[in-house]
Amino acid sequence: MxxxxxxxxxxxxxxxxxxxxxxxxxxxxxxxxxxxxxxxxxxxxxxxxxxxxxxxxxxxxxxxxxxxxxxxxxxxxxxxxxxxxxxxxxxxxxxxxxxxxxxxxxxxxxxxxxxxxGKFTLEPDDDRTHLFISSGTGNAPFVSMMKMLLREGRPRKAVFLNGVSYAGDLGYRALLEGWERDSAMGSGGYPVQYIPTVSRPSAPENAGWSGRSGRVEAIVAPVCAELGLTPDNTIAYICGNPDMILAAEETLLGLGFPEPQVKKELYWPKGKEPTGGGTSTDE
Ligand SMILES: Cc1cc2nc3c(=O)[nH]c(=O)nc-3n(C[C@H](O)[C@H](O)[C@H](O)COP(=O)(O)OP(=O)(O)OC[C@H]3O[C@@H](n4cnc5c(N)ncnc54)[C@H](O)[C@@H]3O)c2cc1C
CATH class of the missing domain: 2.40.30.10 (Translation factors)
Structure with missing residues (x-):
């Protein structure tokens, strides 16, 4: 309420x-x-x-x-x-x-x-796969990047991970699914693999959810393994909740990604709570 x-x-x-x-x-x-x-x-x-x-x-x-x-x-x-x-x-x-x-x-x-x-911008002329990792509303800058690249007619292949508590919280879902579907059918779209995940799969709000479950940082390593994403062929961008960012970064560094190849945008400092003492649910 x-x-x-x-x-x-x-x-x-x-x-x-x-x-x-x-x-x-x-x-x-x-x-x-x-x-x-x-x-x-x-x-x-x-x-x-x-x-x-x-x-x-x-x-x-x-x-x-x-x-x-x-x-x-x-x-x-x-x-x-x-x-x-x-x-x-x-x-x-x-x-x-x-x-x-x-x-x-x-x-x-x-x-x-x-x-x-802000300096959380695309590296110029980097044609490697873009691994976009976000929690909640942290997907916003990636949507802007993709729209801009599409308009300029030079989309860069992307893998788009977005973690939320409930499937209903997946912002830009229809847009991303549409891009992925159209691109797979060869009729425009954006060459993206959209991989949303919900952290509370057993909650009633997620009844019927058949996608991935778990926090987004926990699916980074399996997704990299499944899709063959390596430091040679991939650059990573992470945005949103600071705990998620630090955990995802640690995973990527562990997989051999050099630090400059993992770009980050923290929405608030680690450990900080809302000024009025409220709670939030961006995962
Ligand atoms: C560079 C940058 C870009 C940002 N872009 C976005 C954005 O695109 N969309 C967006 O929703 N927020 C974004 N934020 C966060 C935003 O600036 C505010 O911090 C947020 O809206 C809360 O403001 P507030 O005054 O209501 O809460 P405050 O009284 O300032 O309380 C802040 C606290 O709220 C919590 N919090 C902050 N942001 C979120 C969030 N998104 N989800 C859950 N909990 C949160 C954290 O515990 C934080 O410490 C961004 C922050 C930065 C630094």
Whole structure:
């Protein structure tokens, strides 16, 4: 159940330079949000992030309001930032400072957006198989990378691992399954092997699930063995939950991957809990 958040959001701060122009909900606590600048977009590279925020009333500050903002990997193609905006795939963190505010915003609400930032970008001209490993919403930067490569007509072969608690939490599932199917049939798509996994296979929510089970970091070694992914033919990118990232990295280093061939984006520092003491379920 969603917690009540009674903070007053400033609807018209002069610092606002963007608006929430689209939103669609995957579940009660997972959503796709598109934020668009008032003016021209700032160009970004797939894998980079934007920081979005709103001002809330706070009588303890000299101005009476303060910004609450957080960074989000862009999931959309950089090529549509100007016309459509930046799509972000976000999990609501119960007890978190920003996401409960984001969930309350109506379409058209004004926002502050800055960026891009970040170095979690594709290595130029690397034709090896791209092993994309993510937990939860950590799949966002990989979706952007693939959309961009597709548009440029030079998709790089990819193996896409995404771990969640429940199958219903698999964001971009239809898109990825569609890409995989079309490519296998030789009718477009993206040359990707999509390998989702659920960490709670016996939960009622996962009834009927016939895919892999276990945490995503636990399927890295078996998938590499099954598909013949080696340090010679593969480069790895890992994004999301820090514990998952460190475990997956350890596995890859153990398989002989040199450290620079394992790129990482941590969504929060290891060991940190939500500010308000809430819990989260991104696996
Ligand atoms: C470079 C970067 C890119 C990011 N991109 C995304 C993204 O694309 N999508 C996204 O949902 N989040 C992303 N995050 C996380 C995001 O910035 C916020 O930390 C998150 O939305 C929680 O904000 P909050 O203010 O509600 O919670 P806070 O009060 O800041 O609490 C933070 C705590 O919430 C938990 N938490 C944070 N993010 C998640 C999450 N995704 N799933 C589960 N628990 C979480 C952790 O315990 C963390 O310590 C990214 C973070 C970084 C550093």
């Amino acid at each position: 969603l917690e009540l958040d009674e903070r007053v959001i400033d609807t018209d701060a002069p610092q606002y330079n963007a608006s929430l122009v689209a939103r669609s909900d995957e579940t009660e606590s997972l959503g796709y949000f598109t934020v668009k600048f008032d003016g021209s977009a700032t160009p970004f590279l797939s894998g980079q992030y934007m920081t979005i925020g709103v001002f809330v009333v706070d009588p303890t500050t000299p101005t009476g309001t303060k910004i609450v903002q957080r960074p989000y990997s862009v999931a959309s193609d950089p090529g549509i930032a100007d016309s459509t905006g930046y799509e972000l795939y976000v999990r609501l963190v119960q007890g978190g400072l920003f996401t409960p505010l984001l969930w309350r915003l109506p379409l058209g609400h004004r926002m502050r957006m800055i960026g891009p930032k």
